[in-house]
Amino acid sequence: MTSLIPTPSTALITEEPPPLRPANKAAIFDALEAAGIAYVEVPFNGSGDEGFVGEPTAYINNGSTESPQYTPTTLPSLMIPWQAMSIEGQEIIEERNLSDALDAATWDCTYATSCGWQDNDGAEGTVTFQCDMRTIEVDMAEFYTATNSRMKIF
Template identity: 30%
Template sequence: MADNSKTASEPRPPFSDWEAQAALQSRLEADLFAINKATLFDALVFTGVTTIIVTFDGYGDSGQIEDVEVKAGDDNIAMPGAMIAFAKTVWGQSEPERSTVTIATAVENLAYDVLERTHGGWENNDGAYGEVIFDVAKREITLDYNERYTASENYMHSF
């Protein structure tokens, strides 16, 4: 009787170039997300902002940020105009693209990043809506996500 079970010593097929690049990209994106998040929260503490609420909505293959609410305690305030360092990945490059952006741009980029990391395609078909909440005291970004879908129920009766 032949033993067809695999052993731990059998070689695995090598990663394709694309898989290796995708793994590198994922690691770099995670690292940059943490750095960009820390940079943003450091700036928000300095400006007195306590919370930012980004409202998004998407459907029919299109999605966008609908509103951005900036708070200092219970009071609505204007988005600070300060500039901060921000880094983005570029496919095929091991070094990020670095730039200086407004706090508003950094908030928008991180909000879209949170959506894509957790619910890629959130804007497709029936889409999704919700809020991305930046809590400065907790240094936390929370995604409140609502997915839409069309349901269909069929009943067939023969008598």
């Protein structure tokens, strides 16, 4: 579903639904693969109307394909093209730091998994950007308060 939001200049802004625009997903994985990154993990947690996305941790494979040995490495400081929005059919592309792009993608994918995950009792988990499969995996544990009421008459 595409939403149209009128602006003061009467231009229409069209936004695609989450989780992530295909061009942005491709830009993230292209940058990670060019840097030799095997995968990236981004932690998140939140509750009581506050959400937090942590710093991404990148991993490289120091082993072989048959026996991978993953070690943390520094995420490269790269600028990538980021498709921000469409205005009257024109795509707005901006440059975004790879770390900021991973942050935005994490928010988009967690919201697509459970909108409002940071509200009430909240949730926590990890978003993993798996380069060899070009997939984004959201591993989320949602919290809730349960009430177990009993009544007995003796």
